[in-house]
Amino acid sequence: MTVKKAxxxxxxxxxxxxxxxxxxxxxxxxxxxxxxxxxxxxxxxRKSLARVSSEPGKTITVNFxxxxxxxxxxxxxxxxxxxxxxxxxxKWSALTDGYYTKDGSYGTLKAVGQLIDLKVGxxxxxxxxxxxxxxxxxxxxxxxxxxxxxxxxxxxxxxxxLRELVDGVxxxxxxxxxxxxxxxxxxxxxxxxxxx
Numbered sequence: 444m445t446v447k448k449a450x451x452x453x454x455x456x457x458x459x460x461x462x463x464x465x466x467x468x469x470x471x472x473x474x475x476x477x478x479x480x481x482x483x484x485x486x487x488x489r490k491s492l493a494r495v496s497s498e499p500g501k502t503i504t505v506n507f508x509x510x511x512x513x514x515x516x517x518x519x520x521x522x523x524x525x526x527x528x529x530x531x532x533x534k535w536s537a538l539t540d541g542y543y544t545k546d547g548s549y550g551t552l553k554a555v556g557q558l559i560d561l562k563v564g565x566x567x568x569x570x571x572x573x574x575x576x577x578x579x580x581x582x583x584x585x586x587x588x589x590x591x592x593x594x595x596x597x598x599x600x601x602x603x604x605l606r607e608l609v610d611g612v613x614x615x616x617x618x619x620x621x622x623x624x625x626x627x628x629x630x631x632x633x634x635x636x637x638x639x
Contacts (some may be wrong), residue, residue, distance in 0.1 A: 444510075444629045444632065444633055446486075446488055446510055446511065446513050448507055448509075448510070448511055448512060449487040449492060449509065449510050449511075450492075450508065450509050450586060451493075451506060451507070451508055451541050452507045452508065452509040452515070452528060453506070454504045454505075454507075455504055455506075455507065455538075455556060456504045456506045456508050456534075456538070457538070458537070458538065458542070458547055459540035461507075461541075461542065461547055461549070462507055462515065462570035463503070463549055465549070465551060466509070466513065466514050466551060467513075467514040467515070467516055467547060467551055467553045467635075467636055468515045468516075468517050468551050468552045468553060469514065469515070469516055469517065469551075469554050469555075469556065469632050469635065469636075470506075470517040470519055470542070470548075470552060470554075470555045470556070471516070471517065471518055471519060471523075471553055471555070471556045471558060471574040471586070472536065472556070472557050472558065472572060473519075473521060473522075473557060473558030473559065473560075473569070473572075473588070474521050474522055474523040474558075474566060474568055474569060475522065475523060475638040476486030477521065477558045477559070477560050477588055477589075478560075478589060478619055479493075479518050479519070479521065479558055480493035480518060480535065480545065480547075481493075481588075481619035482556075482558065482586065482588065482617065482619060482621070482628070483508055483516050483518055483623060484627065485619045485625055486516065486625060486628060487508065487510065487516070491589045492507065492508065493518055493535070494574055495537040495597065496624070499568040503520045503531060503534050503535050503538065504520060504538075505517060505518070505519055505520065505539075505542055507536060514636060517552075517572045519539060519542070519564065520535055520538065520539065522535070522539070522568050522572070523566060523567075523569075527637070528596060531584075532617050534574065543581075548559060552581065553582065553635045553636065554581065554582040554583060554584065554631070554632070554635040555576060555582075555583040555584075556584055556585075556586050556628065556631075557569070557572060557576060557583055557584070557585050557586065558585075558586045558588045559585055559586070559587055559588065559605065560588055560589050560614065561588060561589055561593060561598065561602070561605075562589055562592045562597075562601070563589040563594055563638045564604060565605065565608055570635065571613070573585075573608065573609060577609070577612075580621050581601075582635055583612065584612060584615065584617065584631055585609060585612055585613065585614045585616070586617045586624070586628060587601070587602060587603060587605060587614055587615065587616045587617060587624075588618075588619075589615050589617075589618065589619075590616035590617055590618045590623055590624065591618035591621055591623065598616070602614065602616065613631060615627045615628055615631065626632075
């Protein structure tokens with residue numbers, strides 16, 4: 444994929460702010476601080492279009508990055524951050540639940556890239572999200588983030604553990620630091636866009 448133009452089109456704190464222009468959407472989900480913004484920056488070849496928060500869990504918005512005026516990469520707010528207030532948790536739940544419904548994404552959500560920190564492994568919140576994705580009719584795949592943090596033996600074991608959790612789901616090792624997996628993620632996105 445050649446990215447000729449990429450902009451932050453919409454920062455939505457309310458479901459009413461989601462785009463209704465019919466453009467395809469690829470969403471990235473995962474816990475706070477797993478590297479969703481870093482992934483988007485790596486994919487579009489910009490260092491800081493997607494802002495990497497210094498305070499995990501602080502931002503509760505769905506960010507829509509328009510690519511080549513054709514489709515959106517969607518940065519979902521991170522889950523599982525313990526220090527959120529009950530009010531913040533309610534807002535997060537309403538926003539994300541609202542997005543994943545067909546009314547919220549207006550039938551344009553084509554796939555979800557589920558980020559898992561390869562060094563940490565799947566957390567309880569990750570497992571809950573993957574269970575939900577498995578039961579949904581959405582196309583989804585796993586991005587094993589921060590793959591550069593493990594040596595070869597650790598990496599093999601961590602990937603094997605992930606494969607045991609999700610039978611038949613694509614797993615792409617990824618590193619924002621060295622670019623590993625970037626082409627594979629784009630390949631998965633291109634396939635989804637071409638099939639829809």
